Amino acid sequence: MKQILLILALLLAPLTALAQEETVVAGLSQNEVSITANFNGSEILIFGAVERYTPVPEGNPLEVIITIEGPDRPVTVRRMDRRYGIWMNTEAVEVDAAPTFYAVATTNPFREVISDTEDLRHRISIPRAIRAVGTETEHQRDFTDAVIRIRTNEDLYQVLEGAVTLRNETLFNTSFRMPANLVEGDYTARIFLTRGREVVSSYETAITVRKVGLERMIYTLAHERPLVYGLLSLAIAIAAGWLASAVFRYIRMGG
Amino acid sequence: MQIYLPIAEVSVNAFLLLGLGGLVGILSGMFGVGGGFLLTPLLFFIGIPPAVAVATEANQIVASSFSGVLAHFKRKTVDLRMGVVLLIGGLAGAALGVQVFNALRAIGQVDLLVRLCYVVFLGIIGALMFVESLRAIRRSKATAGAPPPRRHHRGWIHALPFKMRFRTSGLYLSVIPPLLVGLFVGILAAIMGVGGGFIMVPAMIYILGMPTKVVVGTSLFQIIFVTAFSTLLHATTNYTVDMILAVLLLIGGVVGAQVGARIGVKLKAEQLRILLAIMVLGVCGKLALDLLLQPSELFTLGAASGH
Numbered sequence: 001m002k003q004i005l006l007i008l009a010l011l012l013a014p015l016t017a018l019a020q021e022e023t024v025v026a027g028l029s030q031n032e033v034s035i036t037a038n039f040n041g042s043e044i045l046i047f048g049a050v051e052r053y054t055p056v057p058e059g060n061p062l063e064v065i066i067t068i069e070g071p072d073r074p075v076t077v078r079r080m081d082r083r084y085g086i087w088m089n090t091e092a093v094e095v096d097a098a099p100t101f102y103a104v105a106t107t108n109p110f111r112e113v114i115s116d117t118e119d120l121r122h123r124i125s126i127p128r129a130i131r132a133v134g135t136e137t138e139h140q141r142d143f144t145d146a147v148i149r150i151r152t153n154e155d156l157y158q159v160l161e162g163a164v165t166l167r168n169e170t171l172f173n174t175s176f177r178m179p180a181n182l183v184e185g186d187y188t189a190r191i192f193l194t195r196g197r198e199v200v201s202s203y204e205t206a207i208t209v210r211k212v213g214l215e216r217m218i219y220t221l222a223h224e225r226p227l228v229y230g231l232l233s234l235a236i237a238i239a240a241g242w243l244a245s246a247v248f249r250y251i252r253m254g255g
Numbered sequence: 256m257q258i259y260l261p262i263a264e265v266s267v268n269a270f271l272l273l274g275l276g277g278l279v280g281i282l283s284g285m286f287g288v289g290g291g292f293l294l295t296p297l298l299f300f301i302g303i304p305p306a307v308a309v310a311t312e313a314n315q316i317v318a319s320s321f322s323g324v325l326a327h328f329k330r331k332t333v334d335l336r337m338g339v340v341l342l343i344g345g346l347a348g349a350a351l352g353v354q355v356f357n358a359l360r361a362i363g364q365v366d367l368l369v370r371l372c373y374v375v376f377l378g379i380i381g382a383l384m385f386v387e388s389l390r391a392i393r394r395s396k397a398t399a400g401a402p403p404p405r406r407h408h409r410g411w412i413h414a415l416p417f418k419m420r421f422r423t424s425g426l427y428l429s430v431i432p433p434l435l436v437g438l439f440v441g442i443l444a445a446i447m448g449v450g451g452g453f454i455m456v457p458a459m460i461y462i463l464g465m466p467t468k469v470v471v472g473t474s475l476f477q478i479i480f481v482t483a484f485s486t487l488l489h490a491t492t493n494y495t496v497d498m499i500l501a502v503l504l505l506i507g508g509v510v511g512a513q514v515g516a517r518i519g520v521k522l523k524a525e526q527l528r529i530l531l532a533i534m535v536l537g538v539c540g541k542l543a544l545d546l547l548l549q550p551s552e553l554f555t556l557g558a559a560s561g562h
Contacts, residue, residue, distance in 0.1 A: 037499070039259040040266055076557045078363045086546040089363045089555070146554030180257065180266030214499075215261040222262055222494050230490030233314050233498050234483050237505060241321030244509030 022052045022062070024191050024203035033178065033187075035211040041180045044068065044207065046189060047173035060196035062169040063106065063113035065124060067192075068176055068207065070101030070156075071185030072131070077143040093143040097131040100183040102151075105160040105174045115197040122192065122199060126157050155179040184209045262497035263307040269503060271301065276315075276504040280511020283319060285519035286531045291316050291449030292377060293538060294504065303500065305366055309356075309448030310489030310496045311504070316450040316482045318505040319512060320475045327472030334423035334469045338476040340430050341437035341455075345481040348441020353488040356446050363557065367546075372447050374543045380453055381535035388528035395525065424465045424473075432463055437477065445485045450478040453535070 026048030033042045046066055056062075075098045081090040104124060106113050119125050126148055151157040156179065164174040187207040193200050211219050222229045258269040275297055283290035291312050298308035327333050359365040417430045436458045440451035455474045459465045465473070490496040519527060 035259055037258055038256065040257040076363065078555050078557065080550060080553045080555070082549070086367075087548075087550055088367045092363050143554065146552075147556060150552065150554065150556055180259065181264060183264060211261060215259060218261040218498050222490070222496070222498075226491040226494060227487070229498075230487040230496060233490065233496050233501060234317055234486060236498065236502065237314055237318035237483075237486075238321050240502070240505050240509060241318040241323075242325065244318075244513070245322045245325045248513045 021054070022050050022057075022193055023201050024193055025049050025051050026191050026203050026205070028189060028205065028207065029175075031205070031207055033182070033207060033209040035182065035184060035209065035215055037214055039180060039182075039215075041182075042178045043175055044178060044189075045173065045175045046191070047171075048191060048203075049172070050170050050193060050201075056169050057195070062166065063108060063194045064164045064166055064172045065104065065106045065113060065192040065194065066164055066174055067104045067124060067188075067190045068101065068178075069099045069129065069188045069190070070183060070209070071099070071187070072097035073100055073183070074098075075147060077146055079143070079146075093140060095130060095144060095147055098147050098151075099129050100185070101156050101178065101187065102126055102129050103158040103160065103176050103178075105158075105163040105176065107162065107164045107166050107172070109161050110159070113197065114192070114194050114199070118194070118197065118199050122190075122202070124190075124192065126159065154181065156181070182209055184211055258499065258503070260303075260307075260497050260500050262495065263303050263311075263500060265302055265304075267301060267303070272500065272503040273507040275301075276507025277511035277514075278507075280319070280508035280513075281515035281518065282511075282531075282534070283508070284512035284515025284517075285522070286515075286527060290319070290508070292373065292447070292453055292535070295448045296373065296538060296542065304495075305369065306360065306489075306493060306495045307497050307500070309369070309446075310486065310493060311500045312448040313444070313482045313489060314486040314496050314498075314501040315504045315508060317479055317486060318501075319508050320450060320479045320482065322509050322512065324472060324475040324479060327475060330472070331423075332469050333472040333476050334421055334465070335476070336419070337421045337424055337426075337433060337463075337465070337469075338473045340419070340433045341440075341473070341477040342480050344434040344437025344439075345441035345444070345477055346484050348438040348443075349445045349481050349485045349488065350441075351438075352442040352445025353485060353492065355442070357492065366555075369447055370542050370546055372443060374539055374546065376443070376447075376454060377535050377539035377542070380457065381532050381539055383457070384528055385532035385536065388525045388532060391525045392529070421465075424463075424469055426463070426465065428463070436462060437481075441481050444478075444481050445488070450482055452478060 026046065029043075029045035033044070050062065075095045077093050077095060078089040079091045080087045083090060104110075104126065110125060114124060119128055123129050127144065130144055130147060148157055155177070158176070160174070160176075164172055166172045187209055189205050189207055191203040193202070210216070221232070256269045257266050258272075259266045275294065279290035279294045279297070282293065294315070295308055295312045298312065299305055303311075324333065356365060359368050418427060419430050420427050436455070440455045440458070443449065443454060444451040452474050455478070456470055459470045459474060460467060486496055522530075
């Protein structure tokens, strides 16, 4: 009897494993965003399919969550208060790391597609993506909330519930609109498949955001050779000043 | 046409910047002021980070002052000796001002300081100019074109030691007051991102007693060096000078200045001054309201101070 059970278990093991086996295959419309002089934001299309060797499992429907995250930077959040009749900064809180850009798109309302525990583990929702020490108190939370509110107003943080289209529990796609005020760096795109609010598979890929051409040159010069850059700026200013005066003197003499 | 500014890291409309530069250029050509006091708050308003606005504005003023001073050299209305004395004070002031700016930026009070400076100085200068030009208009109506009585400055300024002769200005006076004026304007130039002409010009006339015809040229002469120096300091310590922003502003600025100079010729001096006074008071009032009224967003984000 024991032997039969063992054989059964051995036979079923790969099957159950296969039943869990739903993996993401995905692609991006572009893996590189170039910030040129006339950069005005960028649209990124993310699409993919769910790969599985068994029929679509019964029960909880498949959900897809897609995130794009910019490089983390520390942020100082300041609050204004009225002192001596005028509004001034009175209190500052440092947030250790907040993504400079964060967009999350889902197939359904956020709370329906993922549980809190899974959100905490994978840091998917915006508040989870921000790391701050001691955000447990109500007071501290005001400051992290302010980061989210301000960046959401600037389109730097986006929650796009229902923006992912999923067909036949297999094909999915969505698009993100990245605003013009992007910080350069390595961005990460993540795709999570969930069933019953649990993550069953995930996929990660990188998007590079870089200044190119003139923008690259100016930025590099300003940070690596600040003195040369400063002198060059002055030279341009003086040349422009001289040129303007010369041109208008010529016009005045002519006219 | 949107253009991405590499240092400010924001995307703005290039024509908006050209227009702002041009508008302020017209005003500066009409009134003979640098226009930095108007342009810097306008740059804040369109979303340029304050640190970048202040540093880049300094660079832009170098261009417009250089363009202006060339004309004054031709007319020999630059008091080089006075300019150099003011400059020594000015450079020391600019160095001090950038230090103050950085220290306050670290504790998050730089916006407040810049705004307070604007409110206080624009308020004082605007009110003085307004009253003075009103009086001048009334006087010119009463006595129909009689020249205003020239003031003679005697007293404590002439009791100070280290006297020096300033030929072009026709003055014999201690170097202490010009050094102090230079120092003070240098500090303000670095903090407010302005040339300081709107403070320097009245100070030269009313405190130092310089003749009006050499005041503008001499002021421009020393402003070039002070703002060039603060540009370099901002570029090397904060990396906040945005070359593309500066170029767009100065193209608009130098063209506007020439247009403004022509409009200015057609208006009477008192009318010009009263217009300028109203404008200065307007900017001052707007900034004061911002300080007094509750802002819609109480929180602001800044790059971490990195300590």
